[in-house]
Amino acid sequence: MAKRELPKHVYRQRNGIYFQRRGWPSQKFQSEFGTPEFWREYAGILSQKDKPRRVVSRNFGALIDDYRKSPRYKNLKPRTGLDYDKHLDFFHEIMGEANPAKMQRKDVIRLRDSNAEKAYFANYSLRVLRVLMEHCVDLGWRDSNPARGVPELKTEKKEREPWPRELLDAYRASCELGTRERLVMELCVGTGQRIGDVLNMRWSNIEDGAVWLRQSKTSKELWVPILPELQTALDAASRHSVFILTNERGTNRWSYRGTSAAVRKVRKRIGALDYDIHSWRYNAACELLEAGCSDDLIASVTGQSPAMVQHYTKKVRQRIRAVQAQNLRKDKVGNE
Structure with a gap:
């Protein structure tokens, strides 16, 4: 399409047609050129000529x-x-x-x-x-995306592992009941949920001795019974907000950034920097496996897919099966 076929101040870019005029914000047309809808859009833009316009600095x-x-x-x-x-x-x-x-x-x-x-x-x-x-x-500010196709840096991915029992004990010893740091840990380990869903939990989500929630990532609805350690932490918590975990003023939920910073201070204090907040979800899945739960039972708590249950528990699963295998081997040798 030649430029002269387009009306005044209208230009074709690689990804569409734009209205671009000095002192006016750039606007992309939603309708195809030449259609009645296009001309209505064009007339609507021009009709704004008497209204104050904000010139946008393109930075x-x-x-x-x-x-x-x-x-x-x-x-x-x-x-x-x-x-x-x-x-x-x-x-x-x-x-x-x-x-x-x-x-x-x-x-x-x-x-x-x-x-x-x-x-x-x-x-x-x-x-x-x-x-x-x-x-x-x-927005029509440029024709191409310079970041498209730029490769990411190659890294050696370190797989997460559950917190060792001694570090969980050290965390509890370092954070008294009643503190947000203690409560967020008990909620993550006790329910096996992602930190985002834990931070969204409200006191109204607790009923009949369980926490019910809808996972933000999967939209799955879960009802997770509360374990004694979590119940003790909940009993010691302040209830001055609709959210279980609140900011310092108690006016809104605790932010992920604030939670991460507070937990990191504890991790540094007890020598647990190799284990983060998300590793607590691994603890929940692995503890369920060690208790003898099937993958289906584990998923009923964590809300994970079968593949993710296998992924989160693969190291513990290997150890458990290796012990079983070696015991069978030992019994066979002993009976020969």
Whole structure:
């Protein structure tokens, strides 16, 4: 389509048709050119000429602000949104005034490699930047996504393991009943749920000696009976909010960032930095396996798929089966 066929201030970009005029915000047309719907959109934009317009500076700060208002961001799962926020804030801090239209592939690689000593952070930043720059393309600020196709850093993945019993005991000894640090641990270990679902738990979720919840990631509804250690921690907790775990003011739920920082202080104090919050979910699955539960019974508590139950318990499962195998072997040899 030649430019002269388009009406004034309308331009075709690689990913669609945009209204672009100096002093006006860039807008992407939702309808195909030439249709009645297109001309209604065009007339609607022009009808706003007497209304005050905000000129948007095309920098990363404005891009991040616009992305956070978009369905692409608002439809993220709560935990994913929290993870994205850490990296969006990082981008805002280091290049908030820079023009995203000028970012090149070499700049993306340089940004990735500047955090090479923190490979997980570098790779997650790359994923978020890829999404952010796709939003930049959708706004019509540039034609292509410079982060697309940039490979992540290769890392040697360290598999999580459940907390050893002695470190769980040390954690309990370090955090008195009544503290949030103790309560979050008992909730994670006792219910076997993800930290995001634990932080969303309300006192109204407790009924008939159990916690009921809908998992945010899978939408599964679970009813999990409360174990004695968790009940003791709940009995000692303050109930000044609808949420079981609250912020310091008691006005809202405890944030993931605040929880992670508080738990990390305890982990550092007791020498447990190799084990994190998510490892407590491994503890729940492995304790259920050691108690003789089938995979189906384990899943009834954790809400995991059969494959994830196997993954979370594979090391403990191997040890249990190895003991069984060697005992059978020993009995056979003893009877010969």
